[in-house]
Amino acid sequence: MTALRTCDGGPQPPAREWLTLTGRKRVLVVVHTVTYGKRLQEVICLLESDLRIQVVFTAPPHPFSDGVARLLEALGSAVLPWDEAVRMEFDLALAAGPRGVDQVRAPLVLLPHGANFLKRVTEGTDTRVAGLGRQDLTPRGRALPAAVVLPHRDDLSGLADACPEALPRASVVGDPVHDRMVASLPRRRAYRRALGLGKGQQLTAVVSTWGAHSSFGAIEALLPRLLELVGRNRRVAVLVHPNVWSGHGAWQVRAWLAQCARRGIAVIPPEADWRPVLIAADTIIGDHGSVTLYGTLTDAPILLAASPEQEINPDSPAAALARTAPALSPAHSLKSQLAYVAAEYHGHQREQYGDIAARITSEPGRFSRNMRRLLYRLLGLGQPAHPARTRPLPLPPPLARWSSAATAGYDRDYGTGASA
Known part of the structure; x- marks a missing residue:
């Protein structure tokens, strides 16, 4: 992508016109909560050292957003205000929750923010598995995500029951926390x-x-x-x-x-x-x-x-x-x-x-490999010529x-x- 543009087709505001490396693919990381942010850290590390990609972050309004600003500051990340981020276009967006993503102008990768899909949510007479419902995947009528990330092939049946139209977008990738813990045992x-x-x-x-x-x-x-x-x-x-x-x-x-x-x-x-x-x-x-x-x-x-x-x-x-x-x-x-x-x-x-x-x-030890392959396919880039490794946890x-x-x-x- 040669330039960011706002949703009305005009040029982006000149907030970062001072950038040294221009013409990069732009990835927006949508961090609603600390929990979501930690999960997304396991994904964006797969893009490290790639000078073709610029990663930026944004934090939409959320009832549990306390701590997000501190988390992003500790990362040293470039943070766009939410109202600015939703006016711009990106090559890819990553999120671990649905709130507000209907406003994001980018192909969206939607990930679970925890292990598997463990919880049921009851709203009135409707009960659904959190993360697999149509409300979670197409909030406010948004088009289907470019990719719905699943940790286990068994989750495909749950997705087929809750939102069958999303099945073609499903990718069984694995679980990053599982892999890092096993590597650290x-x-x-x-x-x-x-x-x-x-x-x-x-x-x-x-x-x-x-x-x-x-x-x-x-x-x-x-x-x-x-x-x-x-x-x-x-x-x-x-x-x-x-x-x-x-x-x-x-x-x-x-x-x-x-x-x-x-x-x-x-x-x-x-x-x-x-x-x-x-x-x-x-x-x-x-x-x-x-x-x-x-x-x-x-x-x-x-x-x-x-x-x-x-x-x-x-x-x-x-x-x-x-x-x-x-x-x-x-x-x-x-x-x-x-x-x-x-x-x-x-x-x-x-x-x-x-x-x-x-x-x-169902993909033990293969999250990094599978997830990186998915990201680069959606970005239209060839993967770096080195393995996507799973690092042990620090002390x-x-x-x-x-x-x-x-x-x-x-x-x-x-x-x-x-x-x-």
Whole structure:
């Protein structure tokens, strides 16, 4: 593309007339939320080092957009205001959610923002699988995306039921989080050392999606029980969905978890990479969200604190996990239940977890290869003459740093509020 143009056919505003490299293919990355942005990072890295391509970002209005500006600033990315981005034309656009994409003037690649298509959404009398419905793929009557990215070939049947006209645009590409976690599993000991775990120390990862039926939706009952676990030989890390942080506010989440953080429980911030923590964990307390499902890739037994049937796609691996993993009981101590799930897992459930993990993607280890091929085909460019590699995850900071950061942030904010 030789020049960007606005939707009325006129030339683009001269906002970036100072660019040194001109005449590049332009890719617009639409970042609605922190969760979407992290997923899209796994895609845009496939375009690195290609001087034929300029990547720019934009952030449309979204109820859970808190943290997006910080994420894009940390990336050092070129960011277009949303009202400017929708007036311009691009060679390709990438998005992990439908909100506002009907206004984007570019061939659109629509990706899932989590593992598989796990959740059902009910609106009035209509119930659909989130991400596969016509509302998700053709919002406000937009033309079909240039590509609908699917992680597993089994998702084709779900797409055929929900939006059959999109089948010709479907590409079974794989799952980037699955591939990076699997590539990183041999580094588990290194992640544990980086997190500050000593020999013999057990790490319990407590993970939650968002919504009233999530683990965090019952946090007032779960928090006192987590404090049971704190001790010399056990550490606890809490990973809460970024939408919880955005919806309630970071100050409020830190305030709710302040006593836990002061007792040494690590509260993982929404911008941090949770995957090394999950790989390092010895046990996982989770729910019906993507992070819990990714936990089946590790060797950690899973205890379900929540698994609402009405919100789970019955054809998804999350439904299989809900039928397999033991459920948290209010009548027994948390320590005894974690011991039970560990015995069950190592006794006979390990193979079942492996079968569930295999349903995350039908293209294991091939996301980078498949996704790059798709992107370059849509851009009309030949691929770079080197393999599209899957890199292991970097080392995380120590758990103690996250604990102190959570309490310091809350105390700082509380102090500021008290003096105002």
